[in-house]
Amino acid sequence: MSNDLEEEMRIALFGLSSQALVPPPARQADVPAGPAAQPKKAAGGRGFPKLRVIIRASKLFEGQTEDLVYDASTLSTLVAEQEAKAAAKKLRFKYLEVISVTPV
Incomplete structure (x- = not known):
């Protein structure tokens, strides 16, 4: 009885499929071949x-x-503003x- 219930639940969730009854084939481990499999570096060269x-x-009021342009290496806009003002x-x-x- 529980096997029928389990089968009905699988059909309800995943639908009727011939692949559902057949287990997936065993996968072979992917082995990188040569220099083509090495990860590429970022184009800009910066990772942050x-x-x-x-x-x-201004040094004078209404003068x-x-x-001024300031580049801050942070994601926080508040910290970037504070660093720029300090500079x-x-x-x-x-x-x-x-x-x-x-x-x-």
Whole structure:
């Protein structure tokens, strides 16, 4: 009785299939052949993400502004902004405005 119930459940889940009754053939272990099977490296050569932060900075209030570009090697936009602002303050910019944070 339980065998019939089990068979009905298999048919309900997987449908009628001639492959369901035949076990899959044994697979042979894939052996890499020669240098063609070696994994390829990334095209850019870098394996870590970067964010590009663009900041408009000025040393005087409503004075001449400069656009600074900072590349941060992090995924967090908040950390990238903080690092970019710290770098701009080292250059003695006082007034900072974040223009954009985009992945590179």
